[in-house]
Amino acid sequence: MYDQIIVGKIGKIIFQIQKIFDIVVLYNFNLKKWGTITLIIIGKILFFIIILIILEFIFNKGVRFIVRRIVNSTHFIWDNILYENKVFDSLAHFFPLSIGLIFINSFFNDYHTIIIYLEKVFDILFVLIVLQFLIRVVNSIMRIATSENNHQTIAVRSFSQLLKIISIIFCILVIIAILTKNDLITILTSLGAITAFVILVFRDTILGFVSGVQMASTKMIKSGDWIKIPKYSIEGTVIEINLISAKIENFDKTITSVPTYDLISTAVINFEFMRQKNIRRIKRSILFNIQSFHFCNSYKLKKYQHIYLIKNYIQKKQKEIDLLNKNENIDTYIKINGNRLTNIGLFRQYALTFLSKHPKISKSETLMIRYLETTPYGLPVELYCFTNTSESIKYEQIQANVFDHLLTVAKEFDLEVTQVIKKGI
Incomplete structure (x- = not known):
């Protein structure tokens, strides 16, 4: 009921403005004598557009003011997003267009053809406003869902x-x-x-x-x-x-x-x-020259027994080897008879123990030192383990420290790291 009263009052105002326009245009400027009906139609259309622009400005400001007050009084996020994406501005466009569509017939009552074309224009404007409203609603929904x-x-x-x-x-x-x-x-x-x-x-x-x-x-x-x-x-x-x-x-x-x-x-x-x-894998190998591999004699074993990480391993393995050789009555004078510890084997055990005791290496994931397939350049010994951080900078520092240490330690076991030198360099 209240909306009908407002529309009726706006209609009376538009009707009075139209009459004033007709008096000014038709009598003061005496355009009928000139026979320029086209100018009269253009003038009416422009005048009608100006009225719609004024109504659009009034309704837009009013709707934004009311909606801003409502949005500021709530604690929801979604209404702020709808307001920022101007969803309510699209709704405000419906009011002046609806008023204009209602009063087209009364404003252009003498020009039936103009009414038909203007109604089509208004229908197209309604479609475009609906499209704008849908796009803004979709954008708002996407922002709400993305943030959640x-x-x-x-x-x-x-x-x-x-x-x-x-x-x-x-x-x-x-x-x-x-x-x-x-x-x-x-x-x-x-x-x-x-x-x-x-x-x-x-x-x-x-x-x-x-x-x-x-x-x-x-x-x-x-x-x-x-x-x-x-x-x-x-x-x-x-x-x-x-x-x-x-x-x-x-x-x-x-x-x-x-x-x-x-x-x-x-x-x-x-x-x-x-x-x-929060883990990251280390999977990288060291290439050793096979010619540097050899059995460890008693002198070497005494030297390696002073290395903390493999001291217990050497003692345990040497007892097992000595017992096996004795039971089998093996002549250990010849090196290839029986079982013996090798420098590459001791290095592999050292690397495994070193990684297992490293504070930055995860103990709950796979940890192993393995031999890869032999290549013409030597034997790759691969380190396979996981750091207890996935951050790139820390990971690279841990990996660098591990290989710095093992590459240097390899010399203590008389192992030679292969370096492929390209011809012409």
Whole structure:
């Protein structure tokens, strides 16, 4: 009832303004004598537009003032986001347009053709305002969902971008229906012939949407994850995943974009679980010259028994070897008879004990020293363990300290580290 009274008063004001306009234009300027009806129509249209702009300004300011008071009085976050994205501004546009549409007939009562065209213009404006309102609501929902749960970011962005595309296409079809005076079903039926073309054009969009839903449901990859894509030789942090592409910030601070579908169709290494467990693997080998390998004689064993980390190991193993050789009645004068300790074996045990006692090496994960396949350059001895931190700088420091120590210690066991020297250098 109150709204009807306001609209009625606004209508009376517009009617009085129209009469004043007719008196001024038709009599003071005597435009009828000139026969310029076109100028009269243009003048009315411009005058009508000016009135709508004034109403738009008044309603927009009023709605923003009221909504700001309401938003400031609440403790919710979502209403602040709706206000910042100007969702309520889109609602304010409906009031002046509705008033203008109601009074088109009374303002242009002598020009039926103008009324028809203006009604089409107003219908198109209503469609555009609805589209603007939907896009702003979708943006707000995406911000709200993103701030609450990063795992849902992918799905929300995919859904929001897809919803925007569908809304834009639907509004374009409605505008075409308005301009051609056809119903929407007829327009949609006529599009059936170009369905294959539409699917081809939006192939990446469809694949990106499906990929986003799969990644969000399985939580495979999300924004902020540290990933590696061997196919493209990319390693970095995911900063955004949208409907079409994913943006990855490389460690050299460059940005690489890859199709979203590639994140599920190709091999992707995700280091995020490793970072959550706060561990990181060391898997690196030292290449030794096989010619430096030899059996340890009694003199060497006495020397190595003073090394704290392998002292107990040497004593235990030597007793086992001596007992075995005695039971088997083996002539130990010849070196290849029986069992003997070697310098490479003692080094391997030293490295294993060194890592197991290292305060920065995880004791709950796999820890081993193993021989890799022999190469023409020597025997690789691989260290396989995990640091108790995943931070890159600390990890590199731990790894460097470990290899600094072991490479230096290798000389004490008379081992020679292979260095491949290229010809011409």
